[in-house]
Amino acid sequence: MKNIVKKENAVRRQFLGVDFVVLSMGRDTMVTKMLYKQTDFVPFHKHPNEQSGYVISGKYKLAVDGKEHDLKEGDTYSIPADIEHSIKIIEAGEVVDVFSPIRQDYL
Template sequence: MIVKKENATNKQFLGVDFVVLAIGEKSMVTKMLYKTTDNVPTHSHQNEQNGYVVSGKYRLKFGNFDEILESGDSYSIPKNVEHSIEILEAGEVVDVFTPIREDYL
């Protein structure tokens, strides 16, 4: 499947704007559009989450990790693991979820 940027789906979840870039049989790619006013409290989901920081600055906490992430950094959060993100500087993050996040459709 190919998704041209003009056909990507703009969404919002718990106040956070994001774009659904592609949906495959078992995974999905999103681009999170974080603002400093966004709040991503501690939560978990049944999806593995792998992310790449395109821009911005974030504090990611999960398991024994409490790290500041900036452009070029990446991460992998196992499924069902509680995590939170504090937005320190607005920016964009590309996330891949496996399986597909039904609540993002």
């Protein structure tokens, strides 16, 4: 199967200063693991991709659609395409994000 990616073969990348790993890609979706450091900050931005996430560890403040949401381990979220959002890292950790369609700027 070409959609299986072993941990040692995952592709490491960086975007807006944030380290992340591309875990797998299907025809229309991309799975990434964000490796947030305490000093990271993702400013307001938007993209043509729907984004859904699962917080593995850490604490975050997600600002979307004029509201702030505190996120911690076990929390999930979905952000529609073309909606401005930002993420403030309160405590370092990891988040799995799924994007549809695939984020070309993450390749």
